[in-house]
Amino acid sequence: MTTVNSGGPAHAHWRGGPAHAYTDAGDAWAHAADDVMALALGEFGPSTEAGAAGTRVLDVGTGSGPAALAAARAGATAVGLDREPRLLRLAEDRARDTGLGDRTRFVVGDAMSLPFPADAFDVVVSTFGVMFAPDPVRCAAELVRVCRPGGLVAVASWTPDGVMGRIAPTVTRRPPESSADDAPTRWGDPGHVLPWFDPLPVSVRTRVCRVRVSYPSIAAAVRIFENKPGPLRAHRAALEAAGQWSAARAALAALFADHNTATDGRLVWDVPYLLVLGRVAGPDPA
Secondary structure (H helix, E strand, C coil), rough: CCCCCCCCCHHHCCCCCCCCCCHHHHHCCHHHHHHCCCCHHHHHCCCCCCCCCCCCEEEECCCCCCCHHHHCCCEEEEEEEEECCHHHHHHHHHHHHCCCHHHEEEEEEEEEEECCCCCCCEEEECCCHHCCCCCCCHHHHHHHEEEEEEEEEEEEEEEECCCCHHHHHHHHHCCCCCCCCCCCHHCCCCHHHHHHCCCCEEEEEEEEEEEEEEEHHHHHHHHHHHHHHHHHHHHHHHHHHCCCCHEEEEEHHHHHHHHHCCCCCCCEEEEEEEEEEEEECCCCCC
């Protein structure tokens, strides 16, 4: 879950957070990027013997790079963009260690002002990244702008009714520096998302998908999430100052338990997310 990637308050909360504290949480659902990328590349066009070779992919809010690396494994060339240099260094290390360095590039940038010309990519994706940017209308326009006519935009975001979407409301009803009107889970609600894309030259449809997420135990998951850079860390700091963190932490553990499907001491969730798929209008250059 890329809570610091796209600017705004979530990015500000990163400061002081080591990269491992981010990946301890996010690596548990990084495999969702494989599913999203496979579907996006399949929707973009039929595969060939060379896979997705020649396909240009942009991963916005790449974090530690799971979607960009999934694109590279499929044979595409991928650019991963994020505002946090420490995460980009981790993504570069993972690309190098897996032999994908020649098909990936990672750049610092803002989802609300992508540093690329129009029509620069065939496929533009974001897995749990742009949902944390403060201006979703601008983000939607930027995703479509840099995707070529005939190309595909794919955005995965947590739904508000799933366990990931309920973490912040469980900890506190009014997250610091945000409100219900700018909650990241708006990206997981078609009622919000579709109007953002309506004025743009793109045909959009949505579907709800699920990803299995597991941790060694409920207690381990609580420790991981309370130390993860992002909005929850700000909640924790504010509630600790008010002497209310112990109760909020207990509520978080109860939420995790309510959604647990495991019976062996582990914590296992099947977490819903909304996948937005948009075909950019215009003649296909191919």
